[in-house]
Structure formats: C-alpha cells, structure tokens
Amino acid sequence: MTTALALPSSTTALPSTLRTGLSRGGVELRMFFRDKGAVIFTFSFPAIVLALLGSINDEPGPGSPMSQVLAASMIAYGILSTAFISIGTGIANDREDGTLKRLRGTPVNAGAYFIGKTVLVAVASLAEVALLLAVGVLMFDLELPTDPGRWLTFGWLLALSIVACTLLGIAASGLARTARSAAAVLNLPVLVLQFTSGVFVHISSLPEAMVRVAAFFPVRWMGQGFRSVFLPDSMAAGEVAGSWEHPVTALVLGAWCLIGLVLCLTTFRWTDKRAG
Amino acid sequence: MNAIEVRDLHKHYGSHRAVAGIDLQVREGEVFALLGPNGAGKTTTTEILEGYRQRDNGTVRVLGQDPGTAGRDWRATIGIVLQTATDAAELTVRETIKHFRGYYPNPRAVEDVIDLCGLREKVNARVRSLSGGQRRRVDVALGIIGRPRLLFLDEPTTGFDPEARRQFWDLVRTLSGEGTTILLTTHYLDEAEALADRLAVIAAGRIVAEGTPRTVGGRDRAPATVSWVDGAGPHEVRTTDPIGTVVQLDGRGGISGLQVRQPSLEDIYLDLIGASA
Numbered sequence: 001m002t003t004a005l006a007l008p009s010s011t012t013a014l015p016s017t018l019r020t021g022l023s024r025g026g027v028e029l030r031m032f033f034r035d036k037g038a039v040i041f042t043f044s045f046p047a048i049v050l051a052l053l054g055s056i057n058d059e060p061g062p063g064s065p066m067s068q069v070l071a072a073s074m075i076a077y078g079i080l081s082t083a084f085i086s087i088g089t090g091i092a093n094d095r096e097d098g099t100l101k102r103l104r105g106t107p108v109n110a111g112a113y114f115i116g117k118t119v120l121v122a123v124a125s126l127a128e129v130a131l132l133l134a135v136g137v138l139m140f141d142l143e144l145p146t147d148p149g150r151w152l153t154f155g156w157l158l159a160l161s162i163v164a165c166t167l168l169g170i171a172a173s174g175l176a177r178t179a180r181s182a183a184a185v186l187n188l189p190v191l192v193l194q195f196t197s198g199v200f201v202h203i204s205s206l207p208e209a210m211v212r213v214a215a216f217f218p219v220r221w222m223g224q225g226f227r228s229v230f231l232p233d234s235m236a237a238g239e240v241a242g243s244w245e246h247p248v249t250a251l252v253l254g255a256w257c258l259i260g261l262v263l264c265l266t267t268f269r270w271t272d273k274r275a276g
Numbered sequence: 277m278n279a280i281e282v283r284d285l286h287k288h289y290g291s292h293r294a295v296a297g298i299d300l301q302v303r304e305g306e307v308f309a310l311l312g313p314n315g316a317g318k319t320t321t322t323e324i325l326e327g328y329r330q331r332d333n334g335t336v337r338v339l340g341q342d343p344g345t346a347g348r349d350w351r352a353t354i355g356i357v358l359q360t361a362t363d364a365a366e367l368t369v370r371e372t373i374k375h376f377r378g379y380y381p382n383p384r385a386v387e388d389v390i391d392l393c394g395l396r397e398k399v400n401a402r403v404r405s406l407s408g409g410q411r412r413r414v415d416v417a418l419g420i421i422g423r424p425r426l427l428f429l430d431e432p433t434t435g436f437d438p439e440a441r442r443q444f445w446d447l448v449r450t451l452s453g454e455g456t457t458i459l460l461t462t463h464y465l466d467e468a469e470a471l472a473d474r475l476a477v478i479a480a481g482r483i484v485a486e487g488t489p490r491t492v493g494g495r496d497r498a499p500a501t502v503s504w505v506d507g508a509g510p511h512e513v514r515t516t517d518p519i520g521t522v523v524q525l526d527g528r529g530g531i532s533g534l535q536v537r538q539p540s541l542e543d544i545y546l547d548l549i550g551a552s553a
Contacts, residue, residue: 012381012382013381014348014349014352014380014381015378015379015380015381019378020378020379023375023378024375026375027364027367027371027375030366030367030371031364031365031366031367034366034402035365035366094363097361097362097363097365098358098360098361098362098363099361099363099364101328101358101361102356102358102361102363102418104327104328105326105327105328105351105354105355105356105358106351106352106376106379106380106422107348107349107351107352107379107380107422108379109348
C-alpha cells in the first residue's frame with residue numbers, strides 16, 4: 001500500500017453528530033436488550049411488581065378497583081426504571097468498563113453519546129409503558145381511554161416524565177463510586193419516593209407530612225398524572241387536592257427537567273477522576 | 277514535520293511529580309517505543325498526548341495541534357488502543373468494528389481490519405466471550421479502523437501467546453509500512469527491539485536515555501562479555517575489545533564454550549532504571 005492511501009485526505013467531512021448519535025442509539029438498544037440482567041431487573045421488574053401487587057389488591061370496591069389504580073400509577077415506576085435507573089447505572093457502567101474513555105479518544109462527542117442514550121431511553125420507555133398497559137388491560141381489566149384529550153395528556157406527561165427522569169439519572173450517575181453500587185444508590189430514592197408518592201399504596205392513606213414532602217419530587221406528579229389518564233374523573237376526588245391538577249403537574253415536571261439539565265451540565269464527566 | 281513534539285512537560289498529582297520535565301520528538305512515520313517501570317510517568321505522558329489529561333506546564337503538539345484543546349477533526353486522525361477496556365460486551369466482533377467505522381470520515385474496510393487483526397474466526401462471537409488476547413485484538417481493530425495517522429499502543433501484547441505476539445508485530449510493521457506513526461509503550465524489551473526505530477526510557481518522570489535500540493544508553497559502546505572454559509574452569513571478562521581478547525585466547529589453546537555477548541537491551545535498560553532509582 002502507498003502512503004497516499006494510508007493518510008486520510010483532509011477534505012472528507014466527519015460524520016455528523018446526529019448520524020453518529022443515531023448509530024450509537026442502535027448499538028445501545030442492542031446491548032440493552034441482549035443483556036439478560038438488564039432485561040429482567042430493569043425492564044421486566046415493574047411489570048412483575050404490578051402483577052403481584054395488583055393480584056393482592058384486586059377486590060372490587062367503590063370506584064375503580066385498587067389494581068387499576070396501581071396499573072395507572074405504576075407507569076411512573078416503569079419510566080423511573082427505564083429512564084432514571086437504567087440511564088444512571090448505564091453511564092456508571094460506561095465510565096467503569098472503558099466505554100466513555102474509548103469514545104473520548106474517537107471523534108464521538110458528548111452530544112452524539114447523549115443522542116444514543118436518548119434513543120435507548122425513548123424506545124425502552126415506550127416498550128416498558130406498553131408492557132405495563134398490557135398487564136393492566138389483560139390482568140386487571142384496565143380500560144384504555146378513547147378520548148383523544150386524554151391521550152394528549154398522556155403524551156406531554158410521558159415526554160416530560162422521560163426527559164426529567166433521564167436528566168436526573170445522568171446527574172445521579174456521578175454519585176455512585178462504582179457501577180455495582182450504582183443500582184443500589186439509584187434504587188433507593190426510587191423506592192422511597194414511590195411509597196411516599198402513592199404509587200405502591202393509595203395516596204389518601206399516607207400521612208399528611210409525607211405527602212407534603214413528596215410533592216416537591218416528580219414521582220408524585222407522574223403517578224397522579226397517569227391516574228388522570230387511565231382512571232375515570234370521579235376518581236379525582238381521592239387525590240390530595242380533590243382534582244387532577246394538570247397545570248401544577250406540568251409546572252413541577254418542567255421545573256425538574258430544568259434542574260436535571262443544570263445538574264447534568266455541571267456534573268457530567270467522561271471518566272471517574274477518582275480512578276486516578 | 278514531527279508527529280509528536282513535547283517540550284518541558286510537567287504534571288503533578290498533589291505533591292507527587294509524575295512528569296518532571298520531559299522533551300520528546302517523534303518523527304512522522306516512525307515507530308517510537310516508550311519504556312519504563314510502572315509509575316515512571318509513561319501512562320501520564322501518553323494520556324496527555326492522547327488528550328485525556330491536562331498538563332501543568334510545557335508545550336505539546338501532536339499532529340500539529342495541542343491535544344488539550346484539539347477537536348473532533350484531530351481525534352479522527354489518531355487511534356488509541358486502550359489497556360483495560362471491557363466495553364461492548366454484548367455486541368459481536370463484527371458489529372463492534374462496523375459501528376466504530378461509522379465514527380470516521382475515511383475509515384478502513386471492516387473485513388480488511390478483521391483479517392489484519394486475525395479476528396476472522398471470531399467475527400460472530402460476542403465480545404464478552406473472547407479471551408484476553410482476542411479482546412486485545414478487538415481493541416487494536418478499533419484503534420486502526422479510522423485509518424489513523426498516529427496510533428497509540430499502550431502495552432498492546434499483554435496476554436498474547438508467543439505466536440499471537442509475532443502476528444501482532446507483523447501487523448505493526450504493516451501499519452508502519454503504510455506510513456502510520458506509532459507510539460508504543462511496552463514492558464517487553466524484545467518487542468521494543470523488534471519494532472522500534474527509536475526509543476526512550478522514562479524513570480521518575482524524566483527521560484533517562486533516548487536512541488535507537490542499538491545505541492540507547494551507550495549500548496553500542498558498552499563493554500562486551502567474553503566467556504570460555506579451560507582446564508582451570510569457566511572464565512568471564514568484560515571488555516571493550518572483545519576481538520583482542522579472543523585473539524589472545526586463540527594463542528593459548530585448550531579453550532571450549534567460547535561466547536562473546538554484547539549487552540542486551542534488557543541489560544542496558546536495567547542499568548538505566550537502577551541508576552536513576
């Protein structure tokens with residue numbers, strides 16, 4: 001081979017950030033769904049918990065049965081799992097196994113890396129929500145709404161929830177010292193917030209102080225929002241304010257998107273500095 | 277133009293001076309080996325050249341640019357073979373190489389790289405299932421897929437069996453023959469001797485010797501060892517005039533097991549490291 005063939009000509013343009021990012025999204029998805037651990041513990045876990053809790057609380061009562069309330073609320077758990085937890089542990093892993101270091105040595109920039117993560121989160125979250133709805137419909141006779149207005153609510157709620165959880169997951173990935181501890185570190189707030197935000201238990205049965213604190217965090221509003229989409233309006237009486245509070249929900253989730261973005265921009269790093 | 281140009285490089289971590297004033301020039305097209313014990317500053321120096329670490333002081337130019345501030349275009353012209361990555365576990369070998377190919381403006385062909393790196397039999401295996409040596413070949417494949425002008429090889433043959441090491445040396449010679457500049461760090465002195473046009477020995481954050489494998493540390497002028505056995509038993513002398521010694525012995529007769537040894541690169545290296553420690 002000649003030297004001319006071996007040296008890159010400076011006229012060839014680099015692949016765009018978007019193209020590289022979408023290509024990364026493809027391999028991120030492949031790696032996620034091929035990893036049995038991720039599929040069982042991150043992806044299937046919320047559906048398993050829903051099937052169990054729903055079966056335990058399946059007695060008919062006034063209004064919607066508790067199993068349907070759970071099915072609606074636990075869409076929040078699904079998003080926390082595929083956005084917050086999987087992105088947080090995923091980045092901690094990427095930092096530890098050399099993915100980020102390797103990418104740092106190629107023309108891939110942070111933008112392309114995050115486009116890849118966004119593709120992963122979007123596809124995994126949609127699949128997760130579809131799985132949870134299927135469990136709700138097939139096991140607990142949850143009725144899918146026919147009113148387009150409710151699907152519109154579902155749309156913005158889903159988008160804001162995914163964006164907020166993903167950004168917070170990216171920021172939280174830096175808190176864990178190792179990839180192994182990341183799962184534990186990220187699961188703790190997820191479990192605590194779900195109990196205090198009325199996802200696992202009905203919000204009307206929680207102490208008032210707990211509800212007030214939980215109102216500062218996104219999980220409370222995600223659960224309430226998804227209940228507003230899939231439960232009849234008569235069920236709004238059981239909520240804290242006696243109504244669905246859509247404007248407040250949008251405001252709180254929007255605020256968490258901003259907080260998450262600021263935290264990401266200030267804390268993200270390619271490698272673990274502590275690793276020397 | 278020099279591919280790498282370093283003047284008075286300094287880097288410390290707290291009070292520890294990892295790099296204490298290094299000057300280094302690597303010419304375009306050259307295979308340059310960086311030798312030194314663990315903790316001598318090799319990795320810190322390489323990581324500064326690769327753009328992973330910021331320096332405290334000194335000037336650094338790699339392919340004409342400052343790695344601390346260079347952008348995507350510059351990264352497309354270098355290739356880095358990492359030492360400890362375990363990423364992409366769930367992808368197959370071919371998928372991984374194909375994916376990385378998409379990062380570069382003027383990459384090599386996937387199948388060429390598979391053959392060059394000896395990965396043909398493993399193309400459809402998941403990266404997770406590979407042995408350590410096979411994993412390193414994938415690392416090398418990802419380092420060269422972008423057709424780099426400058427390739428960083430950080431202890432590339434660790435975990436290779438002797439046959440795989442010889443194959444890897446051939447690959448390095450092929451790349452070098454195509455005009456790729458190569459900066460090699462290694463613990464294997466036979467590897468440095470086989471591959472490097474020039475080399476430098478780093479100890480305690482400084483370069484203690486620099487030259488070709490034949491001349492570094494005064495190797496070409498160092499005394500040779502002449503050993504033989506006669507009626508009185510084995511003898512060994514170190515001399516700068518081995519031919520003269522052999523001629524003298526020739527007059528005596530009754531000599532067997534005659535050997536003349538020039539100091540090996542390892543002898544020179546250990547002297548250099550010992551002297552600076």
